[in-house]
Amino acid sequence: MDKTLEIGYLRKLAKGDDRSFELLFLDYHPKMVRFLYGFIKDEEEAYDMAQEIFYKVWVNRESLAEVTSFKSYLFTMARNMIYNYYEHNLVKEKYILRQSKDQDEYGLEDELFAKDLSLLIDLLVSQMPEQRQRVFTLSRKNGLSNDEIAERLHLNKRTVENHLSNALRDLRKALTPLFCLFLL
CATH class of the missing domain: 1.10.1740.10 (RNA polymerase sigma factor, region 2, helix turn helix motif)
Incomplete structure (x- = not known):
């Protein structure tokens, strides 16, 4: 022109x-x-x-x-x-990198905590009476209903419910102090 x-x-x-x-x-x-x-x-x-x-x-x-x-x-x-475009993209990339790094760190921590908690629960369950162990394992690990457990172990459904209730109470009692430490 x-x-x-x-x-x-x-x-x-x-x-x-x-x-x-x-x-x-x-x-x-x-x-x-x-x-x-x-x-x-x-x-x-x-x-x-x-x-x-x-x-x-x-x-x-x-x-x-x-x-x-x-x-x-x-x-x-x-x-x-x-210049603004590249500066904005640089800030965005740093943010995304930081977010993914934080997620990786928290994911690893959470995974380790879950594994430790699972081992602790297994240890606590192994210290329960034998019949309570069986009922808890069939319910929580194998996903069977109370009726299926009663049928498989030849127990009354109410007995199965009592064993589960007592197992969960024992776990709660043992794990509550541990969770209180994590809340601090």
Whole structure:
């Protein structure tokens, strides 16, 4: 675009002439998209960034009367937008990396705690009377219902319920101090 014609469009644009904006947009928008794409390698993002640049041009059109090179003005805006883009992505990547690291640490801690708790429960169950051990194991480890346990062990359903209730009471009594330590 001719320099004097461009300056004339800028002066008209500064006064709110939307036709001048349209002509400048049609000439420079594709160039902005190509320039931005060359740095960020994402066509859709480059297009959006170019749109944002021209939105800012329109919003700040009154200040364009003093601009002597619209091309330099636009490419300076594009350069700043690229810096912001990479800075934003860097912050986002650091955040994601930190989140995944925290999740890995907590996941490992939780997994170790669950294994230790399972071993402790197994130890406590092994110290229960033999019939209570059987009932608890069939219920909690094998997932059988009280009726199925009663049938399998030739017990009354109420006896099975009593054994389970006593087993859970014993576990609760033994594990409560441990959980109190974790809450502190």
